[in-house]
Amino acid sequence: MHMNRINGNDLLAIGFTQGKILGLALEVLEKHYQDADRDMVLSMMKALAEKPELYLDHEILEDLATKMIEEASAPKDETIDLNVTAKEFAVYGQEHIDEGAVRQMNIAMRLPVTVAGALMPDAHQGYGLPIGGVLAAKNAVIPYGVGVDIGCRMALSIFDIPENHYFENHDFYKKELIAHTRFGAGHGFMRKERAEHAVLDRNEFNMTQFIKNLHDKAWSQLGSSGGGNHFVEWGIIEFSEEDKLLNIAAGRYLALLSHSGSRGLGATLAGHYTRLAKDICKLPKDAANLAYLDMNSEAGQEYWLAMNLAGDYASACHEVIHDKMAKAIGGQLLAKVENHHNFAWKEIWNGEEVIVHRKGATPAGKGVMGIIPGSMAAPGFLVRGKGEDLAINSASHGAGRQMSRTQATKNISHQEMKAILQENKVTLIGAGLDEAPMAYKDINVVMNAQKDLVDVVAKFTPKIVRMADDGSKED
Structure with a gap:
């Protein structure tokens, strides 16, 4: 009886599994055992599947046995189990x-590495x-826990210019x-x-060829702002x-x-x-x-350095913008406050x-300054943690x-957006309906829900807002 009647199903029935080894076994059988007794060969292959180490000196099956042992000892992509019960976490507001959050x-x-958590209002x-969130x-960093726009931040410059000078020189x-x-x-x-x-001279840009290739893009976008809700x-x-x-002193200042x-630097690093x-x-x-990523691993340390580079680059972008604007208007800087999230x-x-991962959350340690904006037609607040x-x-x-970008575009009209801007005496340059004020929660409700977290130091009211022309997202 000829061997060509033995097929993959026959080998599966005696202990082989689907995959590369099954294909190699069929090749060996076709090449060397076509005219051998079927029962004898099946018995031999069954023994091989059970104990391949016994065939390491076999003149025909040695190579196949070796590959079977190598595959069996190769590390498996095992799924890491989550804890059965979630740790408790504080929720504000x-x-x-929404239930999804x-x-x-x-x-x-x-997560097995989770120590504590909290959800902001x-x-x-x-x-x-x-x-x-x-x-x-514990000793682990989560790239998507940081987010795509690494080191996204707020920066506030307060000038000695009284409010009436703004209204007279709008x-x-x-x-x-x-x-x-x-x-x-993508703009730069x-x-x-x-x-x-100086951030462009950082050694981290030479850490890997991948990061080095991002240097020119980072330089071209230095001092620019992204799309979406950036302003x-x-x-x-x-x-x-x-x-x-x-x-x-008490008063109203520009x-x-x-x-x-x-920008593109952070987005590319985040994806990688x-x-x-x-x-x-x-x-x-x-x-x-x-x-x-385990913080003791090479990958974890590499991401940590790249994340900090992107965060410092984001800060440099704000510094360039604020320095240009301060020089243009000639006012004296009274104070500058900056804080970041997505870090x-x-x-x-x-x-x-x-x-501690803060994905869209402001650091609020005791005495730490921060800025919590509302929307283009609602106030923001200078706070102290x-x-x-x-x-x-x-x-x-x-x-x-409170609305996704898609929902906002479908449910809010240009006329409605224009009306609320006029009501609040806000001049808008750029932005799409996805950034309409009605797409956001009431900032006063949010602030009321976090009275235990921050003290309000001052109130900021937007007057001239510039955003990306089409409300586009960062690439």
């Missing part, structure tokens, strides 16, 4: 937070960790804002226009009483507020290291975007060092969306 936070609280569903992890301030800012996904400066900054705006900031720590991140984390850290499907910090919590342990020393990073 829960009645205004809470569900995502519950999954994050089941502006929270809404995102990818992996919800926007407004704070997660403390067109001047509008002209300078247009002249010294640039917006939108021609070589002759580019700014210089640069003039506004009036009001101190109802003297702030001795900032040395600013201020410049900007919101943007690490998220893919790397997913390759290394296999989590169940509903937790896949929470893949983490991870090494902090001490409950006596142990943890990695209270250092609340349950919130992991955090607060909201804004009002938070």
